[in-house]
Amino acid sequence: MNKVQTWLHGRWAVPAAAGLLILASVATSRLWQPQPWGDLLMVAAAVVAGAPVVRKAWSALAVKVIGIDLLVSIAAIGAIMIGEYWEAAAVTFLFAIGHALEDGTLARTRSALAELVAVAPDVAIVLRDGEQVEVAAHEVGLGEAVLVKNGAKVPVDGLVIGGTGALDEASITGESIPVEKTTGDQVFAGTIATSGFLQVRTTGVGADTTLARIIHRVEEAQDAKARTQTFMDRFSSWYTPAIIVLAIVLGLSTGDIVLALTLLVIACPGALVISIPVSIVAGIGRGAKDGILVKGGEFLETSARIDAVALDKTGTLTEGRPQLTDVVVLDTDLGPDHPPVDEEEVLRYAARAEAGSEHPLARPILEAAAEKGLAVLGLPQHTEPVPGKGIVATLDGHRVAVGNLALLQAEQVEGSEDTGQAAQVVADLAARGRTPMVVACDGRAIGVVAVADTVRQDAPEMVRRLHRAGVKKVVMLTGDIEPVARAVAQQVGIDEVRAGLLPEGKLEAVDELRQQGYTVAMVGDGVNDAPALATADIGVAMGAAGSGVAIETADIALMMDNLLKLPEAVSLAKRTVANMRQNIVIALATVVVLMAGVLFGGVTMAVGMLAHETSVLVVIVNAMRLLRRKEDPAARATGARPSASSSAPSRERVPQRA
Amino acid sequence: MTTTTSTKTILRAEGFSCPSCVAKIEKQVGRLEGVESVRVHFASSRVEVQHDPLAVSADDLVAAVGKAGYPSKPAAF
Numbered sequence: 001m002n003k004v005q006t007w008l009h010g011r012w013a014v015p016a017a018a019g020l021l022i023l024a025s026v027a028t029s030r031l032w033q034p035q036p037w038g039d040l041l042m043v044a045a046a047v048v049a050g051a052p053v054v055r056k057a058w059s060a061l062a063v064k065v066i067g068i069d070l071l072v073s074i075a076a077i078g079a080i081m082i083g084e085y086w087e088a089a090a091v092t093f094l095f096a097i098g099h100a101l102e103d104g105t106l107a108r109t110r111s112a113l114a115e116l117v118a119v120a121p122d123v124a125i126v127l128r129d130g131e132q133v134e135v136a137a138h139e140v141g142l143g144e145a146v147l148v149k150n151g152a153k154v155p156v157d158g159l160v161i162g163g164t165g166a167l168d169e170a171s172i173t174g175e176s177i178p179v180e181k182t183t184g185d186q187v188f189a190g191t192i193a194t195s196g197f198l199q200v201r202t203t204g205v206g207a208d209t210t211l212a213r214i215i216h217r218v219e220e221a222q223d224a225k226a227r228t229q230t231f232m233d234r235f236s237s238w239y240t241p242a243i244i245v246l247a248i249v250l251g252l253s254t255g256d257i258v259l260a261l262t263l264l265v266i267a268c269p270g271a272l273v274i275s276i277p278v279s280i281v282a283g284i285g286r287g288a289k290d291g292i293l294v295k296g297g298e299f300l301e302t303s304a305r306i307d308a309v310a311l312d313k314t315g316t317l318t319e320g321r322p323q324l325t326d327v328v329v330l331d332t333d334l335g336p337d338h339p340p341v342d343e344e345e346v347l348r349y350a351a352r353a354e355a356g357s358e359h360p361l362a363r364p365i366l367e368a369a370a371e372k373g374l375a376v377l378g379l380p381q382h383t384e385p386v387p388g389k390g391i392v393a394t395l396d397g398h399r400v401a402v403g404n405l406a407l408l409q410a411e412q413v414e415g416s417e418d419t420g421q422a423a424q425v426v427a428d429l430a431a432r433g434r435t436p437m438v439v440a441c442d443g444r445a446i447g448v449v450a451v452a453d454t455v456r457q458d459a460p461e462m463v464r465r466l467h468r469a470g471v472k473k474v475v476m477l478t479g480d481i482e483p484v485a486r487a488v489a490q491q492v493g494i495d496e497v498r499a500g501l502l503p504e505g506k507l508e509a510v511d512e513l514r515q516q517g518y519t520v521a522m523v524g525d526g527v528n529d530a531p532a533l534a535t536a537d538i539g540v541a542m543g544a545a546g547s548g549v550a551i552e553t554a555d556i557a558l559m560m561d562n563l564l565k566l567p568e569a570v571s572l573a574k575r576t577v578a579n580m581r582q583n584i585v586i587a588l589a590t591v592v593v594l595m596a597g598v599l600f601g602g603v604t605m606a607v608g609m610l611a612h613e614t615s616v617l618v619v620i621v622n623a624m625r626l627l628r629r630k631e632d633p634a635a636r637a638t639g640a641r642p643s644a645s646s647s648a649p650s651r652e653r654v655p656q657r658a
Numbered sequence: 659m660t661t662t663t664s665t666k667t668i669l670r671a672e673g674f675s676c677p678s679c680v681a682k683i684e685k686q687v688g689r690l691e692g693v694e695s696v697r698v699h700f701a702s703s704r705v706e707v708q709h710d711p712l713a714v715s716a717d718d719l720v721a722a723v724g725k726a727g728y729p730s731k732p733a734a735f
Contacts, residue, residue, distance in 0.1 A: 056727065063685040107672070113702060117670070117733070219702035277701045 011100040014049055018093045021045035025089070042085040049092035050076045066240045068268045072609075074244070075264040079605060082257055090606035091265055098270075098613030105620040109278050112285025112627065113222070116215050119171045119190040124155030127199070137189070138206035148198040153190065157204030157211075160185045165196020172210055172545050173560040174291030186546055213551045214559075217295070218288045222281045224296025228580060229276040236269045243267040258605070259598065266594035266608035271615040275583035278623035283576030286626050291559035292569045293544070299555045302537050303573030308518035309471050309566070310510055312529050313478035313485060316542065316563075317492055318453035322361065324368035325434050326450040328425050346447030348374050350439045353393040353400045356383040361435065362391075364451045386410070390437060401440040402449075413440045422448060433487025435480075452484075455491050458563045463493045465567035470574065473518065477506045477532065506532035521556075523566060540566065572626075579626055583619045590615035664694060665711045671723055671730035674703040679728065686726040690714050705730060 007013065022045045029038025050073065057069035072095050079088035107114075121137040127145040137155040140146060145161065148154050154167065166178035171190045178194045181187055187200055190211035206212065225233070243264065251260030280297045287294050294300055314320055327343045351369035354362035380393035380400075389410065390403015401411045405423055413422075422438050422445040429436040434450040463474050475496040478485045485499035498509050506522075510532045513520045522529070522536035533539035533554070541547070541554035543561030551557050558565040594611055597603030603611075671683075680698040683705060687696045692713025697706040707719050716732045723730045 059682050059726065063681040065681045106674070110703065219699065219704055222701040223699040223704075281701050 011103050014052060015093060015096040015100055018045045018049035018089070018096060021048060022089050022093060039085050042089045043080060046076055046080060046085065046088040046092050049089070049096040053092060053095060066244070068240070068270050068273075071240065071243065071264045071268050075261045075605060078257065078261045078264075082261075084258060084261075084605070087258075087261075087605040091609045094606065094609040094613055098609075098616060101613075101617055102274075102620060105617065105624065106274075106278065109282040109620065109623055109627065110222075110285065112282075112289045113215070113218050116171060116190075116211070116218065116288060119153065119192075120211060120215075121153040121155040121189055125149070125152075140202050140205050142202055142205065144202050146200045146202055148187070148193050148200055150193055150195055150197065152193050154187050154193065154198075154200070156189050156200065156202045157209045158187055158200035158202045160187060160198050161201045162199035163197045165198045166194045167191045168194050169545075172214065172291070174289055175560055175562075188545065210545060210548065210551065213548055214288065214293060217293050217551055217557070218284060221284045221294055221296040221299075222277075224298060226276060226280060226297030226301050226580070228301065228584070229280070229297055232272065232276055232584070236273050239269055239272075262598050262603065262605045262608055263595075265605050266598055266603065266612055267591060268612050269587075269591070270612060271583070271587035271590060271619045274616065275587045275619050276580050278620050279576055279580040279583055279626065282623040282626040283572060283579065286629070287569065287572050290565070290568065290572075290629070291545075291562075292565055292572060293551060293554075293557040293559065294569070294573065295555045299538065300573050300576050302519065303521070303556065303570060304577035305519040306521045306538060306570050306573070307471055308473040308475065308513050308520045309466055309570075310475045310477050310506075310513065310520055310522045310532065310536065311494075312506075312524040313476055313480055313488055314453060316523055317459045317476065317488060317494075318455050320453065322364045322435070322451040322453045324364045324449060325452045326429060326436075326448070328429075328448040328450075330421050330425070330445050330447050341446045343447070344372065344374060346439050347372065347449060349395070349400050349441060349446065350402050350437070350449045352395050353380060353383075353391055353402045353439075356380055356393070357385060357391050359385070359391070361437065361451055365437075365449060398441050399443070402437050404437065408438055408440060408445060411440060411443065413438075413443055413445050421445070427483075430481060430483040431487065433484050433491070435484055453488075455488055456563060459492045462563040462566055465564065466570065469567045469571045471567075471570065473513070475509070475513065477501055477509050477522075503529070503531050507535050510535045521566075521570070540569070542566075576626060579623060583622055586615060586619055586622065663710065663712070664708055667707045667709065667711075667716050667719060668733045669705040669707070669716075669719060669723060669730040670733045671703045671705055671728045674700055674728065679726070683723055683726045683728065687719060687722045690718060690722055693719075704733075 021041050025038045025041035025045065028041060032038070053069050054073045057067070057073040060067050060069060072091065076088045076092050079091065123134055124137045124140045125147045126133050126135055126140055127147060132147060140156050146156055146158060148165065150165070160181050160183050162183060164180065164182045166180050167187060168176060168178050169188065169191045170176040172188045181198060187198065188211060189204070189209040247260040247263045250263060251257050280300065283300060284294055294303065311317055327347050329341055329343055329346055347369050350365050351374065354365050380395050382394040384392045386392060386403065386407055389407035390401060392399065392401045392411065401407055401413065405426060408422065425448045426436045426438060429448065429450045434452040436448050436450040438445050439447045439449060466474055473495050475498065476485060476489050476494045477498050479501055480499055482499040485497050489497045501509065506529060510520055510522055514537065520536045521538040521540055522532050523540040523542060524533050538555045540556045540558065541550035542558050544550035544554060544557035545559045556569050558569065590611060594603055594608055598608065680700050683698045684696045687693060687705065687707060692710040694708040705723055709719070720730050720732065
């Protein structure tokens with residue numbers, strides 16, 4: 001019984017009733033001639049299907065909106081008045097069917113967002129006074145301990161404080177392979193526990209969760225109008241009244257009322273009005289499901305024109321975690337009372353000098369020393385960091401310097417001139433993409449240690465795909481020294497390198513590209529990229545899931561720290577804009593063809609409505625193609641870095657001393 | 659002096675099929691006592707209402723949107 005009731009109130013009740021009445025009319029008019037019953041049933045069908053249309057037209061008119069409903073209403077009422085009952089019934093019936101279909105398909109184009117809203121958690125199990133209490137998800141207090149059991153949704157944003165488990169983070173990052181979580185890892189509301197048991201300390205609730213930010217972002221993006229859309233809106237606001245005037249003029253001048261009414265029906269701008277919004281809603285929704293957040297229609301249009309991409313090196317093209325790669329011993333005679341220096345000795349000196357340093361380059365040296373089992377006992381008696389050059393420390397009465405050639409010169413170390421052995425080793429290592437640091441003891445260079453940041457596995461593939469997606473120029477902007485930057489660029493396949501840049505330098509480089517006529521996307525993740533990100537046509541934030549600010553401010557936010565999402569975003573933008581254009585062409589072509597058909601005869605009101613409703617559906621179905629994931633088999637094979645995003649929310653940057 | 663506490667309620671609606679729905683809903687909801695502003699977003703089928711919760715409840719808002727012809731539900735965010 002309930003099913004029947006739901007159905008009666010559903011979107012198909014009206015067209016079904018009208019359809020039955022039309023069938024009954026056709027049947028009775030075959031049985032009885034002349035056909036008063038047939039005509040009556042036909043009018044009844046028109047009334048059943050047309051009443052909601054007239055009601056909508058009226059309430060729209062009350063707020064001074066002249067819409068499609070009004071055109072159809074006038075046409076149907078006019079048709080009944082001049083005795084064209086079949087036309088009236090057919091027009092309203094087809095319009096009702098069209099509407100029901102539109103409702104359903106439009107809901108599908110919005111489905112990506114609906115799914116996101118649906119994963120919003122309702123309840124949370126909170127540990128209060130040692131007891132498990134179930135509360136509404138938005139009532140959890142900050143800092144409270146929440147339990148996430150196997151199969152449950154994570155109700156809040158937070159940090160794991162106990163237990164281990166795997167989470168499906170597809171709703172946030174678009175990646176459906178579960179990610180292992182353990183103490184200290186970040187978890188997001190709306191993700192689902194696929195195994196294990198986690199205890200989470202709450203850092204964000206309700207509207208202050210990453211999921212809520214994503215939903216907001218997607219909604220705002222879907223509502224933000226593309227430039228094309230604003231133009232079309234203005235166009236249709238005068239188009240509909242113009243058609244009414246045209247119909248009146250045509251009716252009066254030719255005396256052909258049927259012709260005038262037919263014009264009203266076929267000129268309905270339905271497909272035109274929705275052609276752009278459906279593409280944008282579908283495109284942005286598809287992106288959101290894949291962990292690609294685009295700020296809005298206008299940004300989609302700009303992104304589709306991207307033909308130059310500027311990338312930061314450290315942390316974007318490279319892992320952002322430098323490792324010790326080389327320890328070179330120099331032929332140095334430290335005097336008769338000192339044994340010959342070996343690799344361990346060089347590393348130990350470097351590590352001991354760096355022990356008190358907070359510089360990012362100190363960490364790989366200390367780690368390597370610890371790995372080799374070298375005891376780095378005792379802090380240096382005296383440490384003096386030399387900005388941009390290195391560090392000088394006093395160890396057991398020896399003056400030890402670790403840093404670049406400029407430091408050696410400042411320290412007046414022997415062999416620090418260009419021809420010296422240390423300088424040659426340094427040049428050789430730098431050419432291989434490493435950052436060398438000379439270790440000197442009491443005014444003599446004893447060795448060189450070098451660290452390097454590993455190039456990300458998927459970086460070359462990303463550059464290849466960017467080119468394939470139509471990007472002409474991929475430029476690396478880095479604060480690092482030229483030889484290191486060149487070596488990395490060569491491995492990755494970058495077109496152009498700009499090294500040794502300060503934040504302003506990056507901004508200038510982006511500006512220069514824009515002046516050369518490129519539409520520039522800049523990818524970065526650090527504070528020092530901020531000016532360049534703002535100057536670029538499109539600022540892209542990577543691994544944004546951990547940062548609410550990035551989600552809200554970046555023009556394109558890639559939730560996962562996966563380089564291959566970048567070409568994916570560019571090609572999604574291109575596909576969406578192409579889809580938008582196809583829709584406009586379909587809509588306009590339908591109107592023009594029908595208009596010609598009416599004026600030169602042959603197209604009746606019913607045929608016009610059928611064609612018009614079909615064009616609306618074609619436009620929606622075309623937009624729905626965007627919802628389909630364009631599976632790139634190579635993406636799966638080479639690119640997936642499922643767990644990189646959340647467990648490492650902040651990547652270390654490597655400021656260069658050189 | 660009276661102080662009014664204004665709150666923002668977000669309704670997610672169904673069945674938005676043409677942008678003229680926007681004006682209709684804005685008018686229906688806008689004339690309710692206690693409603694300060696209404697914004698209807700067509701593409702994401704969302705209604706944002708700034709209102710005095712004592713004068714007009716979320717249920718009243720849902721009813722008004724319903725009167726304009728669209729079923730809707732209040733959303734947490």
